[in-house]
Amino acid sequence: MRKIKQVSIIGVGLIGGSIAKALKSKARAPRIVGYFRNKQKCRRAVKNKIVDKGFYSIEECVHNSDIVILCLPVTTIIKMLPRIKKCCSPRTIITDVGSTKSSIVSMANKLKLNFVGAHPLAGSEKSGAAFSTQALFSNSLVILTPTPKTKKESIRIIIALWKKAGARLRICSPTHHDAALAFTSHLPHIAAFSLVNALPISHRGYTASGFKDTTRIASSDPHLWSDILFNNKRAVLRATKSFLKETKKISGYIRSNKKSELLKQLKRSQRKRNNIH
Amino acid sequence: MRKIKQVSIIGVGLIGGSIAKALKSKARAPRIVGYFRNKQKCRRAVKNKIVDKGFYSIEECVHNSDIVILCLPVTTIIKMLPRIKKCCSPRTIITDVGSTKSSIVSMANKLKLNFVGAHPLAGSEKSGAAFSTQALFSNSLVILTPTPKTKKESIRIIIALWKKAGARLRICSPTHHDAALAFTSHLPHIAAFSLVNALPISHRGYTASGFKDTTRIASSDPHLWSDILFNNKRAVLRATKSFLKETKKISGYIRSNKKSELLKQLKRSQRKRNNIH
Numbered sequence: 001m002r003k004i005k006q007v008s009i010i011g012v013g014l015i016g017g018s019i020a021k022a023l024k025s026k027a028r029a030p031r032i033v034g035y036f037r038n039k040q041k042c043r044r045a046v047k048n049k050i051v052d053k054g055f056y057s058i059e060e061c062v063h064n065s066d067i068v069i070l071c072l073p074v075t076t077i078i079k080m081l082p083r084i085k086k087c088c089s090p091r092t093i094i095t096d097v098g099s100t101k102s103s104i105v106s107m108a109n110k111l112k113l114n115f116v117g118a119h120p121l122a123g124s125e126k127s128g129a130a131f132s133t134q135a136l137f138s139n140s141l142v143i144l145t146p147t148p149k150t151k152k153e154s155i156r157i158i159i160a161l162w163k164k165a166g167a168r169l170r171i172c173s174p175t176h177h178d179a180a181l182a183f184t185s186h187l188p189h190i191a192a193f194s195l196v197n198a199l200p201i202s203h204r205g206y207t208a209s210g211f212k213d214t215t216r217i218a219s220s221d222p223h224l225w226s227d228i229l230f231n232n233k234r235a236v237l238r239a240t241k242s243f244l245k246e247t248k249k250i251s252g253y254i255r256s257n258k259k260s261e262l263l264k265q266l267k268r269s270q271r272k273r274n275n276i277h
Numbered sequence: 278m279r280k281i282k283q284v285s286i287i288g289v290g291l292i293g294g295s296i297a298k299a300l301k302s303k304a305r306a307p308r309i310v311g312y313f314r315n316k317q318k319c320r321r322a323v324k325n326k327i328v329d330k331g332f333y334s335i336e337e338c339v340h341n342s343d344i345v346i347l348c349l350p351v352t353t354i355i356k357m358l359p360r361i362k363k364c365c366s367p368r369t370i371i372t373d374v375g376s377t378k379s380s381i382v383s384m385a386n387k388l389k390l391n392f393v394g395a396h397p398l399a400g401s402e403k404s405g406a407a408f409s410t411q412a413l414f415s416n417s418l419v420i421l422t423p424t425p426k427t428k429k430e431s432i433r434i435i436i437a438l439w440k441k442a443g444a445r446l447r448i449c450s451p452t453h454h455d456a457a458l459a460f461t462s463h464l465p466h467i468a469a470f471s472l473v474n475a476l477p478i479s480h481r482g483y484t485a486s487g488f489k490d491t492t493r494i495a496s497s498d499p500h501l502w503s504d505i506l507f508n509n510k511r512a513v514l515r516a517t518k519s520f521l522k523e524t525k526k527i528s529g530y531i532r533s534n535k536k537s538e539l540l541k542q543l544k545r546s547q548r549k550r551n552n553i554h
Contacts, residue, residue, distance in 0.1 A: 121483070121484075121485035122485065122486075124486075140485065141483075141485060143483070170482065170483075177483075179480070180479075180480035180482075180483035181483060183475065183476050183477065183480050183483075184476065184480055184483045184484045184485070184487075184488045185483075185485065185487050185488065187472065187475070188472055188487050188488050188491040189487065190524060190527050190528070191471075191472055191491065191524070192491060192546075192550075193523075193527060193542065193543055193546040194468075194520055194523035194524040194526075194527060194546075195464065195465055195468055195520060196546040196549050196550045196553075197523040197526075197542065197545060197546050197549070198460065198464070198516065198519040198520040198522075198523045199460050199461065199549070201549075202457075203456070203457035203460050203461055204552070204553060205447065205457075206398070206418075206420070206447075206454075206457035206458060206460075206461045206462075207398075207461045207553055208398035208399065208417065208418060208461070208462065209399075209401075210461075210462050210465050210466065210494050211461045211462065211465050211553075212553065213490045213491070213494070214465040214468065214469060214490070214491050214492075214493075214494065215465070215491075215550055215553075216490050216491075216550075217487050217490070217491065218546045218547060218549075218550040219547055219550045219551055220547070222540055222543035222544045222547050223540065225543055226536065226539050226540045226543055229527075229531050229539065230531060230534070230536065230539075233531055233532075236528075236531060237528055237532055239475065240524065240527075240528045241528075242475040243471055243472060243475040243524075244521065244524060244525070244528075245475075246470075246471035246474040246475045247467060247468070247471040247517065247520075247521060247524075248521070249471075249474075250467050250470060250471060250506075250517075251467070251513075251514055251517045251518075251521075254506050254507060254510055254513060254514060254517075255510075255514055257507070259503065259507065262503050262506065262507075263499055263500065263503045265470065265474065266470055266499035266502055266503055267499045268474060269469075269470040269471075269473040269474050269495045269499075270495060270496055270497070270498075270499050272473050272474070272476070272478075272495075273469075273473045273492055273493075273495040273496045274496055275481070276473075276481060276484055276489065276492075
């Protein structure tokens with residue numbers, strides 16, 4: 001496997017900053033360079049040694065890099081791919097951390113990029129490099145979504161990169177990723193947003209850990225999440241439909257005093273949840 | 278305020294056990310006696326010094342106690358009240374920890390008990406005395422739901438008891454409690470149960486912290502929760518209706534590509550959630 005000397009991070013926020021920190025904390029770390037739009041953030045990232053060098057030009061930032069990681073919202077990644085194509089050699093491996101995969105991977109394939117789709121299931125409701133940590137991916141799951149067109153060597157290199165950052169890996173198709181994440185991530189966000197929106201202000205003082213844990217992710221960045229939900233529209237609508245059906249089943253049992261049916265429903269949920277660690 | 282010499286705990290599980298531990302950890306602790314149906318659990322609780330003495334008879338357990346705390350599921354509390362009335366003197370203050378209040382308080386009033394309704398917003402998806410801790414109520418919220426019939430001195434004594442256990446207090450009517458908790462506790466449980474039930478088994482390997490936090494409470498005791506949901510039927514159905522409306526609003530915006538409307542909805546949720554600590 002060829003040696004990785006330089007990695008470009010496009011978008012040094014919570015995820016990009018954490019990748020930089022994780023890689024730099026290990027032996028034989030590659031040189032990490034970052035692309036910034038904001039001069040103050042660039043200076044701060046260099047001063048705090050998150051990146052070895054910062055650039056305000058994408059062309060300069062990706063020049064001579066073996067790997068370019070796009071750490072941006074989904075739609076911004078899609079828009080940026082043609083520009084990245086222009087300034088990267090075919091040897092440069094392009095990868096990303098976008099929360100949905102089909103639309104990104106399909107654009108990358110159309111442009112015939114040397115691309116490996118990736119999605120680290122890490123992060124938090126917080127955003128920005130100030131919250132980045134070297135341990136963010138430690139033992140967390142990263143999903144790679146190669147297609148038959150993806151180069152085998154590129155997959156191996158991206159696997160090695162994430163293992164270096166401490167992550168566990170899982171490989172599936174972009175479509176399977178989007179269908180699964182609609183249920184395991186996008187739908188829980190919709191539920192959290194709606195639980196908070198449904199709460200009358202006068203009842204705000206009666207919340208405890210149950211409400212707080214269930215709705216923690218409602219604090220997530222609205223722009224980022226609106227972008228994710230639209231980019232995975234079909235799968236998200238399918239998951240939401242199934243969730244509404246389950247919720248109505250429970251309220252129907254309560255309304256019509258169907259005690260044994262409700263109990264069965266709650267037992268099923270408890271058993272399933274106890275098997276998720 | 279009169280001196281509290283003995284407290285009876287009817288049902289020494291997670292909550293009852295934690296009350297006993299919290300009170301016994303403080304100076305001038307009252308004698309704590311517990312009612313058990315299971316001999317092994319009784320012996321273990323006495324051996325582990327959770328209670329000073331255990332009884333298999335409710336009559337013997339409440340005899341000579343200044344306060345009797347019913348730490349049982351809502352329906353069991355309601356069923357037990359007439360029996361408690363028979364063996365308590367009018368001086369004995371009866372209180373509870375039931376998760377819904379209207380049905381319990383209305384039965385207590387009907388029986389003309391010296392009763393103070395209470396609900397500690399503490400606990401976890403775990404149950405049983407083995408999980409009880411002396412710090413469970415430390416800085417957590419306890420809601421008292423007196424009515425015009427409740428004796429002022431009894432309220433003062435129950436406030437002092439919970440303060441001794443480390444809790445913060447809030448007082449409201451049983452109806453207000455049930456309306457608020459439908460939104461802040463019962464509805465989040467329904468959402469968590471339904472998120473887990475909606476998840477196809479094949480996607481189980483794609484969960485991360487978002488899903489896990491949002492659905493932690495789906496592991497709660499199904500019997501206890503079925504009981505709570507039926508005992509607060511009207512308020513729970515009202516809260517669920519409002520939640521379904523909010524969820525459908527979001528899925529409607531996604532379906533019809535209403536980007537600015539969706540963003541507005543998510544921003545509203547983020548702002549509201551950031552104000553809940």
